[in-house]
Amino acid sequence: MRRAHLLGLGFLSPALAIILMLFLIPVLLTVMFxxxxxxxxxxxxxxxxxxxxxxxxxxxxxxxxxxxxETLGKESFVVDDAGITAAAAAYGEQFANEVGSQMxxxxxxxxxxxxxxxxxxxxxxxxxxxxxxAADLFKRSVLNIRFETAGGLVDAVTDNGIEMTPDQxxxxxxxxxxxxxxxxxxxxxxxxxxxxxxxxxxxVLYVVLTLAASVGMGLFLAIxxxxxxxxxxxxxxxxxxxxxxxxxxxxxxxxxxxxxxxGFLSSLLANFGVPPRNxxxxxxxxAWVFIVLINGIVGASLGMILFGSAIKSIPQSMLHASExxxxxxxxxxRYIILPQLRWPIMFICAYSTLSLLTSFEYIxxxxxxxxxxxxxxxxxxxxxxxxxxxxxxxxxxxxAAMALMLVIVGILASLVYLRIFNFNDLVAKPRIEQ
Amino acid sequence: MTSSNFRSWxxxxxxxxxxxxxxxxxxxxxxxxxxxxxxxSLIPDRFTLHHWRFLWEEPExxxxxxxxxxxxxxxFATCTTLINVSASVTAGYALSRLNMPFxxxxxGGILTLHAFPTITLIISIFLIxxxxxxxxxxxxxxxxxxxxxxxxxxxxxxxxFDNVPWxxxxxxxxxxxxxxxxxxxxxxxxxxxGVAALSVFVFLSAxxxxxxxxxxxxSGSAQVLSTYLSNLIFDDxxxxxxxxxxxxxxxxxxxxxxxxxxxxxxxxxxxxxxxx
Numbered sequence: 001m002r003r004a005h006l007l008g009l010g011f012l013s014p015a016l017a018i019i020l021m022l023f024l025i026p027v028l029l030t031v032m033f034x035x036x037x038x039x040x041x042x043x044x045x046x047x048x049x050x051x052x053x054x055x056x057x058x059x060x061x062x063x064x065x066x067x068x069x070e071t072l073g074k075e076s077f078v079v080d081d082a083g084i085t086a087a088a089a090a091y092g093e094q095f096a097n098e099v100g101s102q103m104x105x106x107x108x109x110x111x112x113x114x115x116x117x118x119x120x121x122x123x124x125x126x127x128x129x130x131x132x133x134a135a136d137l138f139k140r141s142v143l144n145i146r147f148e149t150a151g152g153l154v155d156a157v158t159d160n161g162i163e164m165t166p167d168q169x170x171x172x173x174x175x176x177x178x179x180x181x182x183x184x185x186x187x188x189x190x191x192x193x194x195x196x197x198x199x200x201x202x203x204v205l206y207v208v209l210t211l212a213a214s215v216g217m218g219l220f221l222a223i224x225x226x227x228x229x230x231x232x233x234x235x236x237x238x239x240x241x242x243x244x245x246x247x248x249x250x251x252x253x254x255x256x257x258x259x260x261x262x263g264f265l266s267s268l269l270a271n272f273g274v275p276p277r278n279x280x281x282x283x284x285x286x287a288w289v290f291i292v293l294i295n296g297i298v299g300a301s302l303g304m305i306l307f308g309s310a311i312k313s314i315p316q317s318m319l320h321a322s323e324x325x326x327x328x329x330x331x332x333x334r335y336i337i338l339p340q341l342r343w344p345i346m347f348i349c350a351y352s353t354l355s356l357l358t359s360f361e362y363i364x365x366x367x368x369x370x371x372x373x374x375x376x377x378x379x380x381x382x383x384x385x386x387x388x389x390x391x392x393x394x395x396x397x398x399x400a401a402m403a404l405m406l407v408i409v410g411i412l413a414s415l416v417y418l419r420i421f422n423f424n425d426l427v428a429k430p431r432i433e434q
Numbered sequence: 435m436t437s438s439n440f441r442s443w444x445x446x447x448x449x450x451x452x453x454x455x456x457x458x459x460x461x462x463x464x465x466x467x468x469x470x471x472x473x474x475s476l477i478p479d480r481f482t483l484h485h486w487r488f489l490w491e492e493p494e495x496x497x498x499x500x501x502x503x504x505x506x507x508x509x510f511a512t513c514t515t516l517i518n519v520s521a522s523v524t525a526g527y528a529l530s531r532l533n534m535p536f537x538x539x540x541x542g543g544i545l546t547l548h549a550f551p552t553i554t555l556i557i558s559i560f561l562i563x564x565x566x567x568x569x570x571x572x573x574x575x576x577x578x579x580x581x582x583x584x585x586x587x588x589x590x591x592x593x594x595f596d597n598v599p600w601x602x603x604x605x606x607x608x609x610x611x612x613x614x615x616x617x618x619x620x621x622x623x624x625x626x627x628g629v630a631a632l633s634v635f636v637f638l639s640a641x642x643x644x645x646x647x648x649x650x651x652x653s654g655s656a657q658v659l660s661t662y663l664s665n666l667i668f669d670d671x672x673x674x675x676x677x678x679x680x681x682x683x684x685x686x687x688x689x690x691x692x693x694x695x696x697x698x699x700x701x702x703x704x705x706x707x708x709x710x
Contacts, residue, residue, distance in 0.1 A: 011525065023555070026562065029562065030557065247689065257462070258455070
């Protein structure tokens, strides 16, 4: 590799390192996570194997035979060395030795059987209560014990005298694992969510309406301020540019205040006998109006600036000439200004489609998808599923799968845009080192 | 442009009418912070500094003092800007001027990365930060924010470097300076407006950032003003909009001041978007 190459790569390396760590790896991990069932319940590190009441229920739900689940849940009584030692401590060596010599290795499926066997011994404890207690010392169960590996669990189960077919063994280890596992179910799950198509529709509606509003308003503002005397124009530009730089929490706060049931709109309309209500969250239609207004105005700020600078670069002589020819203002706009704005408009459309598709901050802050999911869009759904839901079980895997859909759409769209916006023009040949 | 063919007052009127809601919201945003209004009325009738009490009163239990939060926000925005601008300036120069393998690939990649805004990455970043123990720290949010603004930063800086005449560099090389010296001593001063504009832009963007701190550092010690304000709004069953607005104005003041000072530089970035 040549020296010049090293210099270039060296200059690029800080950015490359950051991009690798915080862009490429996260994207790859998003893909990875979307094929897992990770959630708050499974945790993000490994899990363990434990048979308990809950996991037995899960096992039954997963289609295990009833008898199998029952045996797993049952305690069994095994005469082993550990039990004999315990019995020796509690009821004397003699009893322990007798148990050891006569019954070692025997198995009883219930306590009553073991008690019956004890009663046949000579040195058994006197009272029935003591016999019961002695029997308890031999109780063995796999319930409520954590095993780090599947092998440990299987060994323990077989040690307890429960025979498993390989099928049962696989079902058991798969169902009762508490950590996350690989799965491709997320995409099927996503398709099964009853409101998923509505959310997809909402997303399209949101992008189209907001884009139309912001391009329309942006164009209107750019053209009207162009025709105003410069002092008036710059104050209007300042008014309409502020939404872009105001922190979004504050911008949404202003709208909330406007729409609240004790807020400006309600107080104003009370004078005309309209009962106060929360105008933003009242009905789905109202929520949409506010969503489109809030996002549209922020988009219009950008549009106004971009279109404004494009209009300024139109040669003044063209406009003057048209005026001498007696063009009306509408004709000037239609035949001189708009044709010059073709590229900026296309750029804004391309850029905003992508950013709107994935943006949800203003919706999260204003309606949070409400009322009743009326304004839930795809990215907000992914956010709610993975990072912020009321049920408390955050489904990272499913959320990542939803986000992956957006990644795919994003990549496809930007490939198309690179074609349209003539990528080759952007790469200049270096002129010092060839 | 003004012209004698048509009058401008009808336009002025139309613009004034459609700007009305925004103006009302701005005016009330400021007025409400220092006044009280009788319920049901629209016109404030009493002057008060009561709504600003969060500045000097002890915070409620479980809440962090506004000054800690402000300091956090300042650290967050400053560090993000430093990291982002240094990486953008070097990478922008490399992509604009230097020869290297896979240059087209890098450039296309950076453009494509621009299509990955927060939501597509935040789930895995959340899990990564938890795994490496940077969850709930300012460092984690700073790194993530600096990275997410990086494609745009590189792109903007590349645009500025593209406009520097090649002759400057060639003259420097003729005089025996190294490529690095040429970059540091001759080219960087040429793009100073770009560096200033990008710094202001990234600082403002970090100052306003909400989703990243909300998800990646939600607890008290690493809170920033945006999450502080939104928690305040979400917590209260009976909203005290005057107080929210006071916190909001306090939060927005640096933004407004910066906007007034760096108006031109900001327009350079927002308006330069088409140029690439």
